[in-house]
Amino acid sequence: PALKSRDAQNRILHAWKAGPQTVALRKQLEAMRDGGVYVLHIPMAPYRCPPGPYERVCQVADYFKRAKPRSKILVLDSNPDITSKKGLFLQSWNGVYKGMIDYRPNSEITDVDVKGMTVKLQFENVKGDVLNVVPPQRAGDIALKAGLITANQRWCGIDWLTSESTAVKGIHVLGDATLAAPAMPKSASMANQHGKICAGAVVALLKDRPVFSTPVIMNACYSFVDGRTAMHVTSVHKYDPAQKTMVPVKGAGGVSDKASEEEGTFGWGWAKNIWADTLS
Known part of the structure; x- marks a missing residue:
C-alpha cells in the first residue's frame, strides 16, 4: 500500500520500463555507499522478460565489483526458484560474483517502509540502501x-x-x-x-x-x-x-x-x- 504514494514511487523504483526510472536507478546505485545493500524484489511470474531480474542482478554485481566491491545484493524472489536460465545465472553468481549475492526464494512482499528503507515480507523485514521493487504485472x-x-x-x-x-x-x-x-x-x-x-x-x-x-x-x-x-x-x-x-x-x-x-x-x-x- 505504501508504494501507491508518489513520494514512495520516486524513492523506491521499479525501473522495469527503460527511460527515466532506469536512469534514476543508476543514479541511486552510483550514490550508494561502498558497503551498502541493493535490494531487488521480483514479483510472482508471469511478468515481462522472465530472465530480466536475474540479468539485472548480474549487471549490478558487475558494477559493484568494479566500483563498490564491499557492497552486496539481496534478491527477494516471490517465486519458489529462479524462473529462467537458472543454471547459467548460478554459474555467474557462484563464480565471478561469488559472495556478493544473497538469493532468497518465496519472499513475497506485503508492504514497504519508505522512510526506513525497509521491505516488509510475510515473516520478516529487510532493510537496504537502495530498494528496487518490481510490482506484479497485468495487461495495460x-x-x-x-x-x-x-x-x-x-x-x-x-x-x-x-x-x-x-x-x-x-x-x-x-x-x-x-x-x-x-x-x-x-x-x-x-x-x-x-x-x-x-x-x-x-x-x-x-x-x-x-x-x-x-x-x-x-x-x-x-x-x-x-x-x-x-x-x-x-x-x-x-x-x-x-x-x-x-x-x-x-x-x-x-x-x-x-x-x-x-x-x-x-x-x-x-x-x-x-x-x-x-x-x-
Whole structure:
C-alpha cells in the first residue's frame, strides 16, 4: 500500500520500463555507499522478460565489483526458484560474483517502509540502501478499460491464429498483454512473432480469405552477465488445433552451456536485427 504514494514511487523504483526510472536507478546505485545493500524484489511470474531480474542482478554485481566491491545484493524472489536460465545465472553468481549475492526464494512482499528503507515480507523485514521493487504485472489500462482482460484480472485471452481477443471481436492483442500459451515467455521476441501472425491474419480477414492455420514461431533471448558476456535460450512453438493454442515443439530450441564473449557478440547482433525488424 505504501508504494501507491508518489513520494514512495520516486524513492523506491521499479525501473522495469527503460527511460527515466532506469536512469534514476543508476543514479541511486552510483550514490550508494561502498558497503551498502541493493535490494531487488521480483514479483510472482508471469511478468515481462522472465530472465530480466536475474540479468539485472548480474549487471549490478558487475558494477559493484568494479566500483563498490564491499557492497552486496539481496534478491527477494516471490517465486519458489529462479524462473529462467537458472543454471547459467548460478554459474555467474557462484563464480565471478561469488559472495556478493544473497538469493532468497518465496519472499513475497506485503508492504514497504519508505522512510526506513525497509521491505516488509510475510515473516520478516529487510532493510537496504537502495530498494528496487518490481510490482506484479497485468495487461495495460487500455486493455482493462476495453474489457479485454479475461484471466485472473490480469491477462487477455486471444485466438492464437489471429491474435483477436476472445472477449471483444475485432480487437487484436499482442505480446505481454496476452494470456500466454504453455511455456511461452513474455518476451520481446515473442511479441515480434505475435505481430507477424496478427498482421497476416488481419490481411486475410480483410480480404475474406482463410487465415494461416499452422503457424510456427520462435523465441530467442540473450542475457548479459556483464558488459560483454552473454548466454541465450531459444524455443519453438507451433499451433495445436486440438488444444487451440501454441505449444512448444519438443527437441527444438536450446540453451547455452555457459556465458561467453562470443555469445555477447551474437546477442548484440540479435538485438540490432530485431530492433530493425520491429521498428522499421
